Amino acid sequence: MNIVITGVTRGLGRALAEWFIAQGHTVSGCGRSGMVIFELRSTHPEPHNFDAVDVTEPVKVGMWAERILGTHGAPDFLINNAALVNRPSPLWQVPVQEFSKLIDVNIKGVANVIRAFVPAMVEAKRGVIVNLSSGWGRSTSPEVAPYCASKWAIEGLTKALAQELPEGMAAVPLNPGVINTEMLKTCFGESAASYPKAEEWARRAAPFILQLGAKDNGQSLSVPGVPQD
Ligand SMILES: NC(=O)c1ccc[n+]([C@@H]2O[C@H](COP(=O)([O-])OP(=O)(O)OC[C@H]3O[C@@H](n4cnc5c(N)ncnc54)[C@H](OP(=O)(O)O)[C@@H]3O)[C@@H](O)[C@H]2O)c1
Numbered sequence: 112m113n114i115v116i117t118g119v120t121r122g123l124g125r126a127l128a129e130w131f132i133a134q135g136h137t138v139s140g141c142g143r144s145g146m147v148i149f150e151l152r153s154t155h156p157e158p159h160n161f162d163a164v165d166v167t168e169p170v171k172v173g174m175w176a177e178r179i180l181g182t183h184g185a186p187d188f189l190i191n192n193a194a195l196v197n198r199p200s201p202l203w204q205v206p207v208q209e210f211s212k213l214i215d216v217n218i219k220g221v222a223n224v225i226r227a228f229v230p231a232m233v234e235a236k237r238g239v240i241v242n243l244s245s246g247w248g249r250s251t252s253p254e255v256a257p258y259c260a261s262k263w264a265i266e267g268l269t270k271a272l273a274q275e276l277p278e279g280m281a282a283v284p285l286n287p288g289v290i291n292t293e294m295l296k297t298c299f300g301e302s303a304a305s306y307p308k309a310e311e312w313a314r315r316a317a318p319f320i321l322q323l324g325a326k327d328n329g330q331s332l333s334v335p336g337v338p339q340d
Contacts, residue, residue, distance in 0.1 A: 112136045112321065115179060115186040117166050117224055118193030120147040122292035123243070123316070126309035127190065130317040132159060139179045139186070141166070142193065158183070166193050166220030167212075169227075176227030185231040188320065191221045191242045194261070196294050199254035210257050217261035221268065229272075236277050239323050242269045244284040246339055249331065255298060266331060273329030281328035287316060288337025306338055 114131050118124035119140030128138045132155055141164035142148060151161040160182070164175045179186075194217045197205055221242055232238035247255060248262030269284040276282060289295065290312045295303040316334045323332075333339065 126313035202256040
């Protein structure tokens, strides 16, 4: 399979990329950390592609997509994984810049990637778009209001997109469960360590993603067998 993933420099995106590559799939991934992208390129040479691309920059995302589409054609799976969480704080104390940045990455970044890759998928009339949602895309907690708002938006955006796709394609908001990553440490501190590691999660999540198809279009799904809170 030909798989595009955003946010592959650490956490869930990195673990998915490593699992897919180990199973013989072709991965094209992006993230902002140039050093990690450089390392990924040398560990996983062509046909895999790793590029330093910030999903908030639509022109760069467009150029990235053009290159990947030119080499590999329309992806079988487009996984919008890159996201940020706000520093835990009551909404009225979240700085303007921090709120804007989170919306730019978590919502507008996803739309930028969709704008760049999905026309080729629609033309080919195949492929699955997986947008990483969250338990906090379906419920709420205090001190993460911007993040909750962004993930509820992802649920709505994805379900509306699902209604626009030609038959045979799918768009799915996917709640990964709760996994011990840098993002979780920002929210849970030390207790993040009691949750599964990203590599362990990917062993469940990656095969679950690969079996998604038209039957799942527009469904809010969760990775089975992963703690949900
Ligand atoms: N961990 C959990 O328990 C959990 C629970 C529910 C939902 N999720 C969702 O799962 C996804 C992955 O989360 P995670 O826990 O793996 O987070 P993470 O460890 O913080 O990793 C986030 C990834 O996104 C990339 N990224 C951030 N901003 C970016 C940008 N502007 N452009 C390109 N890449 C960017 C980061 O790379 P750079 O910094 O190099 O750009 C990094 O590779 C997110 O959508 C998150 O909301 C996670």
